[in-house]
Amino acid sequence: MAGRVSKPGATVVSRTVALLSAFDEAHPHLTLTELARRADLPLSTAHRLIAELTRLGALARTDSGEYVVGPRMWDVGLLAPVQTDVREVASPFLHDLYAATLATVHLAVLDGTRALYIDRISGKRSVPVVSKIGSRLPWHATGVGKVLMAHAPEDVRKRALSSPLRRITPYTITQPSRLQDQLERILVDGYATTVEEMSLGACSVAVPIRRRDEVVAALGIVVPNLRRDKGRLVAALNVAAHGIGRSLGHQTRPRLTRLPVRR
Amino acid sequence: MAGRVSKPGATVVSRTVALLSAFDEAHPHLTLTELARRADLPLSTAHRLIAELTRLGALARTDSGEYVVGPRMWDVGLLAPVQTDVREVASPFLHDLYAATLATVHLAVLDGTRALYIDRISGKRSVPVVSKIGSRLPWHATGVGKVLMAHAPEDVRKRALSSPLRRITPYTITQPSRLQDQLERILVDGYATTVEEMSLGACSVAVPIRRRDEVVAALGIVVPNLRRDKGRLVAALNVAAHGIGRSLGHQTRPRLTRLPVRR
DNA sequence: CGTAGACTTCCACTGGACGGAAGGACGTAG
DNA sequence: CTACGTCCTTCCGTCCAGTGGAAGTCTACG
Missing domain, CATH: 3.30.450.40 (GAF domain)
Incomplete structure (x- = not known):
């Protein structure tokens, strides 16, 4: 990728999944900073990825500015053959x-x-x-x-x-x-x-x-x-x-x- | 990114989401080729991304070799505040x-x-x-x-x-x-x-x-x-x-x- | 009004992503 | 048995999308 990479080896795909997986039952909504910290990404990197995920409907923003899992992921998740x-x-x-x-x-x-x-x-x-x-x-x-x-x-x-x-x-x-x-x-x-x-x-x-x-x-x-x-x-x-x-x-x-x- | 890009402007994030969204009710399991076609990606690109998504648990493979939405996405999807x-x-x-x-x-x-x-x-x-x-x-x-x-x-x-x-x-x-x-x-x-x-x-x-x-x-x-x-x-x-x-x-x-x- | 914290924008550098090509694996038709 | 089709997997030279520090913005608080 580029510039000064903090974590060589981390791919965009893994970062994307890390961001989505940052949510859990105890943290169904997170701020940008929290998300970045939980996914272990630099703030500006997280910001860019999150902005795109939001644009795509994989994440969504609440009125208060926090991020939540988007409706698109709900659709997708329901299709997982979990038992x-x-x-x-x-x-x-x-x-x-x-x-x-x-x-x-x-x-x-x-x-x-x-x-x-x-x-x-x-x-x-x-x-x-x-x-x-x-x-x-x-x-x-x-x-x-x-x-x-x-x-x-x-x-x-x-x-x-x-x-x-x-x-x-x-x-x-x-x-x-x-x-x-x-x-x-x-x-x-x-x-x-x-x-x-x-x-x-x-x-x-x-x-x-x-x-x-x-x-x-x-x-x-x-x-x-x-x-x-x-x-x-x-x-x-x-x-x-x-x-x-x-x-x-x-x-x-x-x-x-x-x-x-x-x- | 690199080489001969077929679709400049398509980001890795959007490709990742496209792959996940390729599944729907009528197509809960797809082969590699079908996935690539539905997400509109070259086969080898799709293959690489899918392999990583699978490694991360965002996708999974059935016994027959087809891909399905992974258990991780089930976890994430359930957290979406869809009503x-x-x-x-x-x-x-x-x-x-x-x-x-x-x-x-x-x-x-x-x-x-x-x-x-x-x-x-x-x-x-x-x-x-x-x-x-x-x-x-x-x-x-x-x-x-x-x-x-x-x-x-x-x-x-x-x-x-x-x-x-x-x-x-x-x-x-x-x-x-x-x-x-x-x-x-x-x-x-x-x-x-x-x-x-x-x-x-x-x-x-x-x-x-x-x-x-x-x-x-x-x-x-x-x-x-x-x-x-x-x-x-x-x-x-x-x-x-x-x-x-x-x-x-x-x-x-x-x-x-x-x-x-x-x- | 200064300080703190969270968010947003900018941009020069570069290594991760791209995808055509070639090589397997398997099935099946001739 | 060979040829062909389909699907999957690996390889690797090219190069631009992704990176992240820095600087700017916006509130909130004392």
Whole structure:
């Protein structure tokens, strides 16, 4: 390219992607300076690239002058085959579950050692929860995360148990040995639970979804407490999870071999 | 840049965006050659850029060698503030409507002269419909489209009525005068209907959603026929639409002034 | 009114981007 | 088996698009 390049080897494409990826859930809008810093680009370079991205609709500007991801990226992003098959097939079942319980319902897959929420239904009367579609939450503090980890390949599980387990609430379990026990228990019981481990006042139950024999996703539900109706919830979850699994069994269409790789 | 440039003025950024935008609903996966052609780039240039985008996770490759939008773009796209406020607020109401009717429920906004579907709920037992989230369908053949156009500014409506109205089924209305009459009728009645105008065997009813007095979106429902329960559906839709409108009234947070601009 | 912080514009230098060409890999028709 | 077509991949000489420091603008604040 030119002049005094600060970072030889950085291509325009990588800079462009870096700018787009600078946004995340905690930072859905950024100022020019923040964007430049997060993408690790000189201000004037960032300014030029951002101006063009904005002109093209890949970024947009709010009234206040901050930048946000543009409508064009929304269009494009929706076309990514991120578990489209599971999501599409599961959708009606999620609605049924929601209708039956009026609690927040989650569909998640494993992404590295975190639970990636690929769908969510939440009502006016549901317990408030932190997850959104696209959120990634720690596996050890969520019902779906524990289920997915319990059924994960051994190396993944080993790595997950040996990496630091952040305490999120006073009830978050951070001892690897206790989690190890829980994971074994989950395989026996067929479901996982959390009790205020992710957020206070929220408990969850989750079960695996299987395509043939392989666990491909997890289905979870968030409620204020588990005392009364854990059994009823597990039953409802299992009905839905089996239904989804059965529907998944049939179809065969072009799809990625592996899970999307982490950044 | 260099050598013999075929298209002086085309920047790397614009080429990158062109490649990403080459995908659409009808073409969610493309071969290298198709991508190059659709983005209007020389094959080798496209190849180089695509290879890097793939390396960065902005694109991905299927088993068969075709390219698809990458998981990274999914992450980014979800952060675009495409009517996030309306969508978030409306979500629980859509579920209620779905639970009450078990029919496909739609939330749409006007995008140029088409209806952009920003949310959708569809069950196992619903009438099959063509729309997906992110779909853009012609205004004159959809319930939500007619509602939005009836309440659109005069210049938009004029332009819509004077542009070609494609026949989609034998029942699609393509005479501007008849549509004009319908639009006036919609303002009086407070709802719009379609009868197999978009797809055979599917009818729809739709009502406007208002923030204060301004129509910001439309809520629609798709059913096999309207004879029996049009009144009941309109009532249910209005309850939900008013609820959404009321909830929208309150909030104030950073948001784009205008609708996302078309490509 | 000076200082600070964020944004915008300018422009001379140069190395990253360009793309034609050539070389594989695969399928299929003769 | 050879020839041809289609698609993908790699190579490399040319050169202009991209770079980023510097200077200018615009608010906001004390």
